[in-house]
Amino acid sequence: MERSVNMERSYNKRQEAKPHIAEEWVGKIYTFICIAFLVITIFSMVYFVASKGLSTFIVNGVNAFDLITGVKWNPDIDIPQFGALPFIFGSFSTSILAAIIAAPLGFCAAVFIVELAPKFGRRFLQPVIELLAGIPSVVYGFVGLSVIVPLFRDLFPGQGIGIAAGALVLSVMILPTITTIATDALSELPAGLKEGSYALGATRWQTIYRVALPTTMPQQMTGIVLGIARAFGEALAVQMVIGNAPHIPHSLFESTSTLTSAITLSMGNTAMGSVQNNVLWSLALILMLMTFVFVFIIRFLEGRKKL
Amino acid sequence: MQANALSTKKLNVYYGEKHAVQDVSLDFAEKQVTALIGPSGCGKSTFLRSLNRMNDLIPSCRVTGDIWMKEHNINGSETDVVALRKHIGMVFQRPNPFHKSIYENIAFGPRYHGVKKKADLDNLVEESLRKAAIWDETKDRLHKSAFALSGGQQQRLCIARSVALKPDIILMDEPTSALDPISTSRVEDLISELKQDYSIVIVTHNMHQAARISDKTAFFLSGHVVEYDETDKLFMDPSQKQTSDYISGRFG
Ligand SMILES: Nc1ncnc2c1ncn2[C@@H]1O[C@H](COP(=O)(O)OP(=O)(O)OP(=O)(O)O)[C@@H](O)[C@H]1O
Ligand SMILES: [Mg+2]
Numbered sequence: 421m422e423r424s425v426n427m428e429r430s431y432n433k434r435q436e437a438k439p440h441i442a443e444e445w446v447g448k449i450y451t452f453i454c455i456a457f458l459v460i461t462i463f464s465m466v467y468f469v470a471s472k473g474l475s476t477f478i479v480n481g482v483n484a485f486d487l488i489t490g491v492k493w494n495p496d497i498d499i500p501q502f503g504a505l506p507f508i509f510g511s512f513s514t515s516i517l518a519a520i521i522a523a524p525l526g527f528c529a530a531v532f533i534v535e536l537a538p539k540f541g542r543r544f545l546q547p548v549i550e551l552l553a554g555i556p557s558v559v560y561g562f563v564g565l566s567v568i569v570p571l572f573r574d575l576f577p578g579q580g581i582g583i584a585a586g587a588l589v590l591s592v593m594i595l596p597t598i599t600t601i602a603t604d605a606l607s608e609l610p611a612g613l614k615e616g617s618y619a620l621g622a623t624r625w626q627t628i629y630r631v632a633l634p635t636t637m638p639q640q641m642t643g644i645v646l647g648i649a650r651a652f653g654e655a656l657a658v659q660m661v662i663g664n665a666p667h668i669p670h671s672l673f674e675s676t677s678t679l680t681s682a683i684t685l686s687m688g689n690t691a692m693g694s695v696q697n698n699v700l701w702s703l704a705l706i707l708m709l710m711t712f713v714f715v716f717i718i719r720f721l722e723g724r725k726k727l
Numbered sequence: 728m729q730a731n732a733l734s735t736k737k738l739n740v741y742y743g744e745k746h747a748v749q750d751v752s753l754d755f756a757e758k759q760v761t762a763l764i765g766p767s768g769c770g771k772s773t774f775l776r777s778l779n780r781m782n783d784l785i786p787s788c789r790v791t792g793d794i795w796m797k798e799h800n801i802n803g804s805e806t807d808v809v810a811l812r813k814h815i816g817m818v819f820q821r822p823n824p825f826h827k828s829i830y831e832n833i834a835f836g837p838r839y840h841g842v843k844k845k846a847d848l849d850n851l852v853e854e855s856l857r858k859a860a861i862w863d864e865t866k867d868r869l870h871k872s873a874f875a876l877s878g879g880q881q882q883r884l885c886i887a888r889s890v891a892l893k894p895d896i897i898l899m900d901e902p903t904s905a906l907d908p909i910s911t912s913r914v915e916d917l918i919s920e921l922k923q924d925y926s927i928v929i930v931t932h933n934m935h936q937a938a939r940i941s942d943k944t945a946f947f948l949s950g951h952v953v954e955y956d957e958t959d960k961l962f963m964d965p966s967q968k969q970t971s972d973y974i975s976g977r978f979g
Contacts, residue, residue, distance in 0.1 A: 612823035616885070618784060619817035620836035620892060621809050630835070635826045 466708070472698060473705030476502075480695040487702060493666035495686070495696045502699050506668045508706065510678040513583050514658060515651035518590035519598075523644050525591075526598030531628055533599075534606040546603060553596035561660030564589035569661055578673035581663035586678070589657050594647035601643030605636035638724040645721065649714035653707065655680035679703050731795075732757045732896050732926035733778060733815075738792035738802075740773050740782065747773045749950040750792075755896070760918060760927045762937035762958065765947030766973070771930045774947070775898050778928065779815040780808045796895075813840050816889030820901040822881035824873035824888075829856075829865050832873045832884055836892045851891055858924075859887030860917050879910020883917060890921070897921065899929040903936065915940050934974055938962050946970045 477484045482502055490503020529549065533541030568588055573580030609632055617627040633640070655678075663675025664685055677685075683700050690697035733755045740748035748770040755761050763771045773782070780801070782788040794802040801811055813836075824832050833852045834842075842848055852869065856862040861883040868875070873884055882902060889897055899918070903911040918927060918940050931937050937944050938958060945955040946969075954961060954970045965971045 610823070612819055612821055613825065615781065615784070615817075615819065616823040616825065616888075617835070619779065619781065619812055619819075620839070620888065621812040622836070622839055623809055626839060631825055 469701060469704050469708055472701035474702075476695065476698040476702045480698055482695065482699065482702075487699070488706075491668060493682075495690075495699065500695065502695075504679070504682075504699075504703060504706070506666055507677050507679045507682045507703060509668050510583065510586075510662065510676045511652055511680065511707075511710075514586040514590055514662070514678060515648045517583065517587035518594055518651045519644050519648045521587065521591035522595045522598050522647055523640075526595055526643065526647075527602050527633070527640060529595075529599045530602035530606050531632075533603050535624065535628065535632075546600070549596050549599050552592070553600075557593065557654060557657040558660075560589050560593050561657035564657060564661040572673055576673045578671065579663065579675065580673065581661055581675050582669055582671070582673045583662070583676060584672035585661040586658045587672075589661055590651040590654060593654060593657060594650050597650060598643045598647045601646065602636075602640055605639035605643075606632055608639075609635060638721045642718050642721045645714055645717050649711060649718075652710060652714070653680060655684045659684055679707050683707075730757045731755060733928075734795045735774075735778075736793040736795065738774065738777060738790065738794065740770070740777055741789045741791075742773075742785070743787045747950055748777070751952050753945055753952060753955060755926055755928055756943065757926050758922055758924070759942040760922050760929060760940055762941035762944045763928065763930045763947060764932070764934065764937050764944060764973075767932075768949075769947040770950045771947050772900050775900055775928060775930055776817075777802075778896075778898055779812050779817055780806070781817065783808060813892050814895050816892055816894040816897045818882070818885050818889060818897065818899040818902045821905050822878055822885050824876070824881050824884055827873065828870045829873050829876070829884060830869040832888055833891045836888060840892065855887040855891035856884075858890050858921065859883045860913065860920070861887060877910070879906045879913060882906060882910065882914060886914070886917065886921075890925075894925065896926045896928065899927065901930050901932060904932060911936075934962075946973060948973070 476482045476487070487502050487504050488508065489505055490501065491505050492501040492503045493506060494501040529545070533545050537545070564585060568585050569580040571580070572578075572582075572585055576584075613631055613635060614627055617631045618624075622630065658678055659681035662677060662681055664677050664681055665675035666677050666682065669676040683703050686696070687700055690700065731754045734753065736752050738748060738751045739746065751774055753761075763775065765771055776782045777790045778794060780790075782790055790802060792802065793800045796811075796814070799806070825835060827835070830852055833855050834848045837848060837851055842851060853862065853866075856865055861880060864880060865876070865884070873881065876884060882905075886897075886902070902918075903914050906914065915936060918929065921927060922942075929937075929941065941958045943956065944958045944961045946953045946961065946965075946967075948969055954965060954967045956966070961970065962974055965974065
């Protein structure tokens with residue numbers, strides 16, 4: 421008797437299960453299509469950039485080593501010179517300098533938001549800082565060009581354009597990233613750790629400096645690297661304030677270029693398939709490879725999170 | 728009569744409107760272990776945290792009344808809480824070592840209180856770890872992360888960390904509730920040893936623990952102290968009905 425009831429129940433279950441199986445498959449297929457689309461897009465991007473970028477060396481016979489280490493950029497003369505070191509130097513120096521400016525600012529802002537004024541900070545300051553992230557880069561560039569460049573021109577020798585102006589504009593642009601990540605890291609810090617420090621007679625500042633900062637260091641570094649990555653890839657704002665001369669500058673206030681600004685500036689003037697065009701793809705390839713490096717660094721840092 | 732390490736007079740603690748500790752007057756004898764027992768939420772932790780002014784960190788929290796240490800009322804606004812916490816150490820429910828080496832965990836406090844020389848710090852680290860009965864387990868890996876230690880070892884490390892400041896009083900808030908029975912009994916042994924040098928106030932939910940290690944016991948109930956007496960007396964022959972109900976497990 422009981423057996424038959426059981427059988428009946430399991431039969432009913434199977435009946436009910438049918439729509440679920442269909443649902444399961446629709447869901448699986450749908451999500452699979454989405455992920456396939458993403459993966460295909462990414463791989464074809466990488467393939468496209470790589471094939472274009474590598475054809476400079478394979479088809480046009482430009483020496484890859486010369487491209488990376490050469491300091492002369494004269495693509496339009498009879499025997500063109502493709503030395504991209506000034507751009508590479510410009511990209512690294514502006515983005516690292518931007519991070520050096522923005523990192524302490526971002527951390528201190530995060531300390532203020534989390535430790536000093538949690539209510540006001542969370543409700544008002546953090547949204548305002550996140551708003552900074554939404555401002556289009558052309559606006560940053562425009563402000564940089566009309567405020568920072570004239571200011572630097574008055575204060576320092578030179579035209580005001582250059583690495584210093586670029587880095588300053590970039591530092592404001594990456595400040596939200598660094599601050600947001602630093603804020604999250606600090607607020608995730610277990611209360612027990614801070615209390616442990618206070619209970620040993622540490623002051624608030626000692627606790628921040630000796631416990632909060634070292635404990636959240638991997639996350640802080642993640643924020644900084646993300647900031648550098650963003651600065652590295654930023655084109656428009658930098659291009660507007662850096663001057664775009666293709667050589668390594670002698671000071672922070674001398675016109676120079678970055679990888680991104682070189683690409684955006686020249687891409688309209690070159691014919692598809694020409695060496696002048698292909699070499700821009702090589703610059704893009706360098707940018708892309710650097711981005712991969714940044715992503716790997718971030719992955720590595722995430723793995724070292726202590727909390 | 729024995730001197731008091733600490734005594735409170737009509738101590739009241741409020742969280743905003745909530746009156747969490749009400750008119751508690753207790754004397755903690757020097758070099759004795761005093762246990763605070765009572766059901767969850769009755770204000771034991773709140774009371775304990777008032778003693779080293781940890782409640783200062785909670786914005787909504789207000790503490791009124793007196794806390795006498797020697798002839799100073801340490802509940803005044805003029806008290807230097809940073810200096811105070813050097814004299815009154817605290818051990819928490821969950822072991823909370825810093826993300827640093829074992830050595831640095833111990834040296835953390837003393838560094839802030841003027842011990843700078845490496846030789847002095849080395850000595851202090853060894854002495855503190857010995858006192859906390861964890862030297863043998865750690866001496867070969869002083870510069871390894873404290874997180875490689877077991878929970879029980881971490882808790883003894885945290886005790887060593889407060890001992891390193893040579894406090895007069897150590898407050899412990901359920902120091903063994905996150906530990907296994909073996910670690911628990913090691914920490915209990917340790918407490919009984921530490922009482923030769925320190926006055927200890929310990930919150931515990933474990934009645935047997937209170938009976939085993941404490942000299943006096945205070946029974947808290949909804950913010951009040953119902954009964955405060957010699958531990959033996961309180962457990963064998965409580966004078967209040969509520970106390971006997973609680974210790975015989977009839978509520979709480
Ligand atoms: N930060 C806080 N803000 C507001 N109320 C609090 C806060 N901390 C504790 N309380 C309240 O104060 C009362 C006493 O809490 P307390 O933590 O001191 O109890 P306890 O006796 O230590 O309990 P347990 O045995 O569970 O640890 C409780 O009602 C609690 O809800
Ligand atoms: Mg408690």
